[in-house]
Amino acid sequence: MFKFIWDLLFPIQCLGGCGQYDMWLCPKCAETFKPVKKKGNLFFISDYKDELMQKLIHTLKYNYCEEAGRDLGKLLAEAIDEEFDYCLPSPISRSRKRERGFNQAEILCRAMDIKLNLDLIKIKNTRSQMTLNREERLVNLENCFKYKNNIDIKGKKLLLVDDVWTTGTTMGEMTRELEKFAPKEIWYAVLAKGDS
Ligand SMILES: [Zn+2]
Secondary structure, eight states: OHHHHHHHHSOOBOTTTTOOBSOSSOHHHHGGGOSOEEETTEEEEEETTOHHHHHHHHHHHHSOOHHHHHHHHHHHHHHOOSOOSEEEEOOOOHHHHHHHSSOHHHHHHHTSSSOBOOOEEEOSOOOOGGGSOHHHHHHHHTTOEEEOOSSOOTTOEEEEEEEEESSSHHHHHHHHHHHTTOOSEEEEEEEEEOOO
């Protein structure tokens, strides 16, 4: 009932500005993001400055819209032309997850057809990376990720998934933790990539 009223008040409409109802990103507007890009071992849909992508990510993260994540995850999945043993969402802390109700990167992972591995966790609350300089970013993230190792990743090919790639510091810290368990390869998939 609540959801019904909510949908009446705030109808889902394509953020591409085409007027299409019932989806955050219609297939036609999704075309503007194609082909999804690949640079080294990173897959990404668009540049961070892309206005439509910024709107979509904001809808996903701050308006708590899981549907937006599923549409974006599917788009990303279409471009992944490699086989992976596991995909791992970039983890958020427990308190952040409680607040948001879900981890946006996990929503993206679930839209892909790759086995999900949730063993990478965030054990420390960190400040938003956006407000920090490079040095502070590194200190902020130090030892904040932990791989639980319930699933053996030795010799496996992994795909780390996040919404945004800015300086790569966060992905770098996750990679450092995962490499302790000797995976064969680590690749990355994000919705939007910054300049650096
Ligand atoms: Zn549209």
